[in-house]
Amino acid sequence: MKSLAFFLFFGALSAQAAVLSPSSVEVKFSYMAEFQTTDTSDAVTLADTHMQHLFGYLQSPAMVSKYKINEDTPGVGAPRLPLNYEILKNKKKAGVRTIAYKTSGILLLNKKMAKDLIAEGSWKITLPSDLDNFYEEKCTDEHYNSYGDFWYFYDPFREGCEFLRESPLASQVVIKISAIKNQLEDATAELEKIRGDNDNGDLFQITTINGFSEDAKNPGDDGRLSFEEVNQWLRQAGFKETIVAKYQNRPVHQFEKSVNKKDGSTIQIRITRLLAETAVASKNVTFAKFFKHAIMNADVVIYAGHSGLGGNLDIGSLEEKAGPLEFNPRKRQIFFFDGCSSYSYYLSMFEEQKSKGKIDILTNGLSSYFAYEAPIHIALMKQLFRVNANPSWGEILKDMEKPLEGMTFMLNVGSL
Numbered sequence: 001m002k003s004l005a006f007f008l009f010f011g012a013l014s015a016q017a018a019v020l021s022p023s024s025v026e027v028k029f030s031y032m033a034e035f036q037t038t039d040t041s042d043a044v045t046l047a048d049t050h051m052q053h054l055f056g057y058l059q060s061p062a063m064v065s066k067y068k069i070n071e072d073t074p075g076v077g078a079p080r081l082p083l084n085y086e087i088l089k090n091k092k093k094a095g096v097r098t099i100a101y102k103t104s105g106i107l108l109l110n111k112k113m114a115k116d117l118i119a120e121g122s123w124k125i126t127l128p129s130d131l132d133n134f135y136e137e138k139c140t141d142e143h144y145n146s147y148g149d150f151w152y153f154y155d156p157f158r159e160g161c162e163f164l165r166e167s168p169l170a171s172q173v174v175i176k177i178s179a180i181k182n183q184l185e186d187a188t189a190e191l192e193k194i195r196g197d198n199d200n201g202d203l204f205q206i207t208t209i210n211g212f213s214e215d216a217k218n219p220g221d222d223g224r225l226s227f228e229e230v231n232q233w234l235r236q237a238g239f240k241e242t243i244v245a246k247y248q249n250r251p252v253h254q255f256e257k258s259v260n261k262k263d264g265s266t267i268q269i270r271i272t273r274l275l276a277e278t279a280v281a282s283k284n285v286t287f288a289k290f291f292k293h294a295i296m297n298a299d300v301v302i303y304a305g306h307s308g309l310g311g312n313l314d315i316g317s318l319e320e321k322a323g324p325l326e327f328n329p330r331k332r333q334i335f336f337f338d339g340c341s342s343y344s345y346y347l348s349m350f351e352e353q354k355s356k357g358k359i360d361i362l363t364n365g366l367s368s369y370f371a372y373e374a375p376i377h378i379a380l381m382k383q384l385f386r387v388n389a390n391p392s393w394g395e396i397l398k399d400m401e402k403p404l405e406g407m408t409f410m411l412n413v414g415s416l
Contacts, residue, residue, distance in 0.1 A: 019347070019414030020183035022398045024365055025114045026080070030104035031175040032088065036096055037131040043090045046131070047101040052151040053127050054079055055341070059366065062157035067113040072407040075366040077109040078344045106180070108343055108365040108410060117177040126156065126170040134169055136161065152309060185394025189360070190332065191383070192390050194299050195267055199330040206271045206384065207298035208377070209291055211278035211305020211312070213370050222370035223305060227275045229374035234271065250276045250286055262388050269385065280311035288321035296326050300334045300384060304373050307339035313346050327353045336362040336380065338373060343412060351415050365410030375403035
């Protein structure tokens with residue numbers, strides 16, 4: 001069979017505005033790679049599957065140590081999905097396919113790592129050569145250890161897993177790295193417009209949707225505990241709490257408080273909060289319907305929970321459960337997707353909705369932990385409640401990462 005040249009264009013780099021982050025920067029990257037497989041899926045799908053092994057490599061503690069990053073930080077970077085692919089070879093012999101491809105796009109990298117790689121102009125790593133057999137349970141997470149999760153959780157630098165960086169299972173890939181212009185930290189968050197007459201009069205609406213960590217029936221579930229910690233803080237901050245409705249037996253908590261501005265005007269702050277099952281595989285439609293209502297009406301939408309490896313907030317999946325998501329073109333909004341690798345999964349997806357409204361999107365480049373959910377969210381809310389101040393995005397993001405004490409989830413806001 002002749003080699004097949006095929007180009008798939010997912011989105012122009014020039015159309016992507018840069019993000020702002022106190023701990024990380026975006027860089028341009030590209031590489032060529034080759035692998036073998038017996039999988040009969042189309043070549044572009046397989047190239048994308050192969051590329052996703054970047055996640056495991058970028059999240060290895062060995063990379064964190066190499067670039068002298070805070071040791072508790074869960075990684076060094078993440079790709080901004082989707083990427084561009086060009087299939088250079090697609091040959092089959094004795095049932096085994098050899099696929100070569102080229103890909104290019106954007107990486108979000110820890111600033112310490114990015115400085116070194118930009119200076120060098122390239123980064124040498126290893127990726128699978130034998131895609132079918134590139135799995136070893138002992139080299140991945142003890143809880144998320146399935147074959148399907150391996151690309152995200154494996155660590156090729158773990159003791160006893162060196163073979164995942166060696167032939168015949170792996171081969172070297174040289175990634176070209178170059179700098180791009182990132183946003184300055186003094187970029188305004190324009191909170192005065194978010195809190196002003198934002199298609200809802202003097203009402204400032206914040207809606208939060210929280211997911212469970214593991215078990216909705218467990219009173220000690222980390223997601224439930226974080227949800228209640230923020231509720232308790234709001235009560236202590238003088239907000240009046242009311243249970244306004246129930247979705248599938250899940251109570252909707254509403255907190256309200258009037259705040260006076262220096263000019264004598266009053267802002268009515270309303271925070272609506274729901275704790276529900278958020279997994280894309282769940283048959284429960286509560287989350288999807290509540291999220292749909294939030295994006296149409298709220299000034300600030302906060303999601304806290306699992307990303308589901310890109311599934312839980314997938315617009316198409318949500319619309320299957322709740323109908324079309326309607327983004328309000330008359331509103332300026334802030335979305336904060338506080339889940340693992342939400343930068344990779346959701347920034348570009350929701351950025352496409354900017355034509356329908358002005359949306360600033362906060363995401364994490366790395367895994368985020370339930371234990372830090374409440375203090376990070378409280379830090380954001382404190383900034384939102386400062387009705388006489390208009391802080392920059394740099395100030396807000398730094399404040400949100402303070403509870404991490406030097407660690408970072410590579411929190412960022414984009415595209416500005």
